Amino acid sequence: MNNMSEFLKAYIDGELPADQMQKVEQALQRDASLRAEFDQLRRISSTFRESAVTPVAAGLDKTLTALKKKPIVKRSPLLRIAPAVGLAFAGCLALVVVNQWMGRQPKFDDEVPSALPRHHKGKADSNREVALNNVQFGADYDDTIVVRAPADRSAGGGLSKAQTRSLQEDPSMTPPAAWDNSGTQKNGITLNSRAVSGHALPSIPEEEAVTAKKIVKTAQLALTVSNGKAASDAATKLATRVGGYVESSDLTGDDEQGMTGNLTLRVPVAKFQQAMTELQKLGKVTGVSSNGQDVTAAVADDAARLNAMKIQEQSYLKILTQAKHIDDVLAVKDRVDNVQQEIESLTAELKTMSKQADMSTISLTVNQKPAVKKVAAAGPAKDDWLNKSWNTAFTGLASAGKTLAQAFIFFVVFCPVWIPLVVLANLLARRMRLAS
Amino acid sequence: MQAVHEKSVVNQPLDISEIARTHYDCVFRFCARRIGVDLAADAAQETFLTAQRVLGKYRGDAPLKTWLLGIAHNECRRLARKRKLEPASLEFRQDPSVSPESTWVDQQALAQAMAKLSAEHREAVILIELDGLSYEEAGAVLGIPAGTVKSRIHYAFVTLRRALFVSGVEA
Numbered sequence: 035m036n037n038m039s040e041f042l043k044a045y046i047d048g049e050l051p052a053d054q055m056q057k058v059e060q061a062l063q064r065d066a067s068l069r070a071e072f073d074q075l076r077r078i079s080s081t082f083r084e085s086a087v088t089p090v091a092a093g094l095d096k097t098l099t100a101l102k103k104k105p106i107v108k109r110s111p112l113l114r115i116a117p118a119v120g121l122a123f124a125g126c127l128a129l130v131v132v133n134q135w136m137g138r139q140p141k142f143d144d145e146v147p148s149a150l151p152r153h154h155k156g157k158a159d160s161n162r163e164v165a166l167n168n169v170q171f172g173a174d175y176d177d178t179i180v181v182r183a184p185a186d187r188s189a190g191g192g193l194s195k196a197q198t199r200s201l202q203e204d205p206s207m208t209p210p211a212a213w214d215n216s217g218t219q220k221n222g223i224t225l226n227s228r229a230v231s232g233h234a235l236p237s238i239p240e241e242e243a244v245t246a247k248k249i250v251k252t253a254q255l256a257l258t259v260s261n262g263k264a265a266s267d268a269a270t271k272l273a274t275r276v277g278g279y280v281e282s283s284d285l286t287g288d289d290e291q292g293m294t295g296n297l298t299l300r301v302p303v304a305k306f307q308q309a310m311t312e313l314q315k316l317g318k319v320t321g322v323s324s325n326g327q328d329v330t331a332a333v334a335d336d337a338a339r340l341n342a343m344k345i346q347e348q349s350y351l352k353i354l355t356q357a358k359h360i361d362d363v364l365a366v367k368d369r370v371d372n373v374q375q376e377i378e379s380l381t382a383e384l385k386t387m388s389k390q391a392d393m394s395t396i397s398l399t400v401n402q403k404p405a406v407k408k409v410a411a412a413g414p415a416k417d418d419w420l421n422k423s424w425n426t427a428f429t430g431l432a433s434a435g436k437t438l439a440q441a442f443i444f445f446v447v448f449c450p451v452w453i454p455l456v457v458l459a460n461l462l463a464r465r466m467r468l469a470s
Numbered sequence: 471m472q473a474v475h476e477k478s479v480v481n482q483p484l485d486i487s488e489i490a491r492t493h494y495d496c497v498f499r500f501c502a503r504r505i506g507v508d509l510a511a512d513a514a515q516e517t518f519l520t521a522q523r524v525l526g527k528y529r530g531d532a533p534l535k536t537w538l539l540g541i542a543h544n545e546c547r548r549l550a551r552k553r554k555l556e557p558a559s560l561e562f563r564q565d566p567s568v569s570p571e572s573t574w575v576d577q578q579a580l581a582q583a584m585a586k587l588s589a590e591h592r593e594a595v596i597l598i599e600l601d602g603l604s605y606e607e608a609g610a611v612l613g614i615p616a617g618t619v620k621s622r623i624h625y626a627f628v629t630l631r632r633a634l635f636v637s638g639v640e641a
Contacts, residue, residue: 043627044620047598049605074635075627081575082599087561089502091495093511097518101486 038065042072046079118459122452126444130437248387250327251306251394259317262293262402269297269398272312276305278393285400293402298395306394313398320401329387336387340380347373486522493535494518496601497542503596504546506558513549517542536610539601543611557592560584575634583633591626598623 038061044050045058062069259265262285270280278301287293301309314322350370357363445452497517502510520541528537549555562577584592597608598619605616605623612619 040624043624044605047605047623049620071631074631077575078580078627078630078634079599081562081577081580082595083602085562085577086600087563089499089507089510091498091514093498093514094490094494096511097490097494097515098487100515101490101518101522 038062038068039071042068042075043079046072046076114463115456115460118456119452122448122456123441123445125452126448127437127441129444130440134437247328248330248333248391249303250329250387250390251303251325252327252397253306253310253324253394254322254397254399255310255313255319256321256399256401257313257317258320258401258403260402262287262295262400265316265400265402266295266297268316269299269313269400272309273299273301276309277302278305278309281395287402289402289405292404293400295398295400297398297400299398300393300395303392303394306396309396313396317400321399329391333384333387333391336380336384340377340384343373343377343380347377484525484528486518486525489521489534489538490518493538496535497538500539500542500601501546502558503600504543504558505550505555509549509553509555513542513545516549517545520545532610533607536603536607539603539611540613557585557589579634580630583630586633587626587629591622591629594619594622595626595630 038058041050041054041058045055050058062072257265266283266285270283273280278299281298281300283295283297285293285295299309310322310324347370350366350373354363354366354370357366494514498510498514501513501517505513517538521538524541528534560581562581584595587595593612594608597603597611598605601608603611605619608619609616
C-alpha cells in the first residue's frame, strides 16, 4: 500500500482537488495493488448507497400540527419562580417599612434611660418596693444592688445573708435596664423576695402597707438638666402638687458658667414613687439612691412602753389618792412626775417618727452644664450644604441597608409562608399555560 | 431548500411549516438511521419544534438542511442518552433488481463491521454514504472541519475493508 491509498476514498467521493485527482488516477494506472484496494472501497461504498434500506418518513402531519400550536418557551425553573420570589421579597420589604413606620421597632438605644424609673411605677410594684429597702445606682448604673427583706416577712419571704451576698456578687443584677414592668429581670431573677426565696408573699395594697409599716424613706437624686432654674421651679411645683413642700433650696451659678442647685423636698410617703418618677423626667439621671429605714419595730416598742407607762401612771395616781402621810404623797408624786415625763417623751418620739414616716425626704441635685458658645462656621457657606448632603446621603444609605437587611431576615424567617405560595402560584401558572 | 435559503438571506421571515414540509423526510431518515424508526418521528418533531424556537438565530451561513440536521443530530444524541439506546443496526434490502455490483460485499458482514466501528467513524460513514452529504456538509452537521471528516471516513473505510476483505470474509 503506497501513500496514495489515503486519498482513494476521497477520490471515489469526488472530494479531491483537480491536481490530486490527476495524481491518484496516474497512481492507479501504475499500481495494481492500489487498483485492487480502490475496487474494494468502491464496492463497499456501492453496497451502502444502493442496498441500504431507506426509512419511510412518517409523522409529518403530527409535526405540522405541533408546530401550529403556540410554542412553549422553556425557561429554567429559577427564572420561572423569580417573579414570585421577588414578589415575596418585596412583600417582606413592605412589611419592614410598615413596621418601622408604625414605630413598632424596639429602640434598644433608649432602653437604659427609660428603664430606670420603671421599678418605681404603680401599685403593682409597691410590694417589690417593700422588699427593696435600699437600692442604689451610680451614674453609669453599675453599682451593686442590695436587696434586704423586711424583718416581719423574713419567715415568709426574707433573704438569707447568703442569698443577699449572692445577689450582690451576681453581675447580671447590676443594670436596671434589664428590668421590665412586671418587676422581673430579663435574665430570670425577680427582685422581690418572692422569686428568690420561692415562697409567695401576700400582696399588700400601697396604702395598707404604708399604714401598717412605718418606713422612713429618703432618696438622693442627681440630674443633669438643660435649664437649672426651670428644673428647680418644676421640682418645687411638683412637691406642692403632691402635697409636700420644699424644705430647703439652694441654686448657684448662671447659664454661661453652669448652674448647680440642691433642693430638699418633703413629700407624702404615698406620693414618694410618683415624685421620684416625675423628678427623673426633668433631666438626665446621673445618680439615684433610695433608702428605706424600717422603724415599725421602734414605733411598736415605743407604743408598748407608752401603754405601760400610762398604766403605771394610773396606778401611781390611784396610790396617790390613798396616801395618808406626806412622805408617801411626795414619794408617789415624784414617781408620777417621772412617769409623766417619760410618757411625754415617748409621745413626742412617736409623733416624730410618725411624721418622718409620713413625709419622705428627697434630696435633689441639679446640674446645668455651661452653655457652649456657638462657633461661627469656619468654612464658607457652601461647605455646609456639602457636609449636610454627605451626612444625609450616608445616613440614608445606612438606613436603606438596615431596611434591606431587616427585609432579608423577614424573607428568611417567613419562608414557610411564601415558599408554599410560590410553589402554588407556579403550579397554577403552569396549568393555565398548558390549558391555553 | 435553495428557495428557503435565499429567503433567510434577505431577512424575510421563515415559515417553519414550509421548512418542515420541505425537509421532514430528510430529517426523519437521518433520525431513523441513528435511533431507529420507532423513535424517529418523535425526534424529527422535536427537531422542528426546536428549530421553531431558535429560527430567529438562523443567519443563513449554512444551508437550512445542514442546520436542521445539526439540530436533529443533537436531538438524537439527547434521546439516545436519555433512553440509553444502542446504535440502530444497519439494514439492507434483498432486491434482485439492484445493480449486481451491490452484491459484491456481504451485507451481513458489512453490518457487523459497521457495528464495530467507533461512534465517530460510524457517524461519518452514515453521513457520507447514507445521508449523501458532502464532507463539508457533514463537518457542519457534526461541528468539525471537513478535513477531519475526510480523515474519519478514510480510517472508517480502511477498517471496513480489512474486516471484509483482508480477513477473508469476502463473499
